[in-house]
Amino acid sequence: MKKTIKRLLFGLLAVLIIVIAAFGLMFGKEIQTIASIKKVDDYGMYSIEYKADYGLDKLVESGGASSDSELVNFVVGNLLKGLPLKFNIPDFGCSTFQAKTDDGDWLFGRNYDLNYVPSMIVKTNPKNGYASLSVANISVLGYDADKLPDNFASGIMSLAAPYVMMDGMNEMGFSIGVLLIKDEPTQQNTDKLDLTTTSAMRWLLDKAANVEEAITMLENMDMHASANASYHFQMADAQGNSAVIEYIDNELRVIRKEPDGLQYLTNFLISEDVYGFGKGQDRYEILENTLTQNHGILSEMESMDLLQAVSQDKISEDTGKQTATQWSVVYNNTKKTAKIVAGRNYDTVIEVSLSR
Structure with missing residues (x-):
């Protein structure tokens, strides 16, 4: 026995x-x-090194996603192994700009403004794409001040982080940031690849080496704006190119930076026939004045100072909630590094590199 x-x-x-x-x-x-998840700032900023396949090629080969719900279904089935998820992308206000250092490095600056959200620096290195680092708003995945990815069980939802990034830079020195426009959501419906706001940004970071390649990719896809809102984008690269992407009446508009010109963006449209629709003119004026006075030449720390100058901490007229800058980041598209500040704590700078 x-x-x-x-x-x-x-x-x-x-x-x-x-x-x-x-x-x-x-x-x-x-x-x-x-x-790999680590807490990098007490404000609620984390980092993650993505080792798994987040299935972008599979998503694209299947035709993409024409809505947030379709993207969620893909993420749940392929990344979260059936665990329930609901995307909730809130309204946000932002600022972006391109600058150049005295040494010739091309920089891309970005503020992400919203009521409090936890965030995550996401490093990815896909087999069939470019390595990148990006900053994700993980409140979209259900995280908040009381629920954070502080242990293995609570960190599982972070597997969806590559699809909720709001700005980023890849190893070729291509950067992109998304900014909200209070307008009818973009819904392009042809026979092209369908992607949502954040999945399109993930596609561009993984596959575009520069601004012109990114524009071509956007011309060959249908944009489906997330969260019943509208957005525009600024893109920049290591060669000094910059372009703003807008969608007017579901038509793609490309506003390229003029040779030897400057480019910056807040939350209003800059296409000529609708110029000024939206908000953020006060921040835009500060960006314009500072960059013009300095002929577009700023150091990384001066660029962070400019982000601080246009950062926000106020009560929103629309929601009655506090709107504050959740993170500021200066991407060095030449060196493939980033300086990041969480929660307007400009005395503490987190430094990240794409070096392998």
């Missing part, structure tokens, strides 16, 4: 080892990804 029990226990142990090994083989990269 004792021998039988021992054999049974050894058999159960062997089965358990096999199950654990199989689980590790199936989900090893996801486990490594979740285990």
Whole structure:
């Protein structure tokens, strides 16, 4: 009887080892990804090194996603293994600009303004794309001040972080940031690839080496704006190119930076026939004056000072909630580095590099 029990226990142990090994083989990269999560600032900013395949190529090959719900279904089925998720992208106000250092480095500055949200610096290195670092608003994944990715179980939803990035830079020195426009949501409906606001940005970061490649990609896809809102984008690259992307009556508009010119953006449209529609003219004027006075030449710290000058901390007229800058980031598109500040704490700068 004792021998039988021992054999049974050894058999159960062997089965358990096999199950654990199989689980590790199936989900090893996801486990490594979740285990990489670190808290980098007490304001609620985290970092993650994405080791798993987040399925962008599969999403694109399947035709993409024409709504947030379709993107959620893809993420739930392919990244979260069936765990429920609901995207909730809130209204936000932002500022972006391009500058150049005395040494010739091209910079891209960005403020993300909203009521309090936790955030995550996301490093990705896909097999069939460019490595990148981006900053994600993980409140979209259900995180808040009371629920943060502080342990393995609570970190599982962070597997969807690549699809909720709001700005970023890839290893080729291409950067992009999205800014809200209070207008009818863009819904392009042709026979092209369908992507939502954030999945389009992920596609561009993974596949575009420069601004012109990104423009061509956008010309060959249908944009479906997320969260029943409208957006425009500023893009910049390591060669000094910059362009603003807007959608007017569902038509793509490209406003390229003039040779030897300057480009910056807030939350109003700059296409000539609708110029001024939206908000942020006061911040735009500060960006314009500072960049013009300095002929577009700013150091990384001077660029962060400019982001501080246009940062926000006020009560929103629309929602009655506090609107404050949740993060400021200066991407160095030449060196492929970033300086990041969380929660307007400009005395504490987080430095990140794409160097492998």
